[in-house]
Amino acid sequence: MRNKLEAQLEALNDKLIEMGALTESAIAMSIQALERQDAALARKTIAFDTDIDQMEKDIETLCLRLLLQQQPVAGDLRLISAALKMITDMERIGDQAADIAEISIFLMDTPYIKKLEHIPQMASAAMKMVTDSLDSFVKKDLSLANAVIAYDDVVDGLFEQVKADLIELIHADSKNGGQAIDLIMIAKYLERIGDHAVNIAEWVVFSIAGRHNESFQKRYD
Secondary structure, eight states: OHHHHHHHHHHHHHHHHHHHHHHHHHHHHHHHHHHHTOHHHHHHHHHHHHHHHHHHHHHHHHHHHHHHHSOOOHHHHHHHHHHHHHHHHHHHHHHHHHHHHHHHHHTTTSOOSSOOOHHHHHHHHHHHHHHHHHHHHHHTOHHHHHHHHHHHHHHHHHHHHHHHHHHHHHHHOGGGHHHHHHHHHHHHHHHHHHHHHHHHHHHHHHHHHSOOOHHHHHHHO
């Protein structure tokens, strides 16, 4: 019975890695579509969200099967519970990548008021956080999970830089306002992706140590 449970837990790890890879691809495609002003790629990103939604359902089914058919001990229960929470955050990451793609379609025919610099940097940092948070789960690496939580300061710092740059452009010329707001929205979606990666890392901490830190508990109260 234990061998069967461990095999299914390994399958759960594999599916989480697969879903994580899909969310990373969605982020990357949405930013590439924005940078290249590529409507076809943006639409592909939006359609890609369906695959992420399906992965969420598949993993949820596997987790429920593990809870109902197996006899998980306390540590296994924490792991399965954490996985159920993590897929919700990953699904939302997919939604936000699709939202970025939708805005990029709206901006297709307009020259950018500023060279995109910090937004792609934000996307790279957010993707790193998603990758590392899932790696910490699979490897049961508490140090890596805590590093993801700390790295959120990088994404937040880049968000503040994007905001400052675009506000300056609005002050210089009010005609920049419409596009500046759209670009700030994109940066906000990336900042939220970083927050979701932090949530994933926090659930990793819970699955390993059986506790959350104080800031996480406040967010979920």
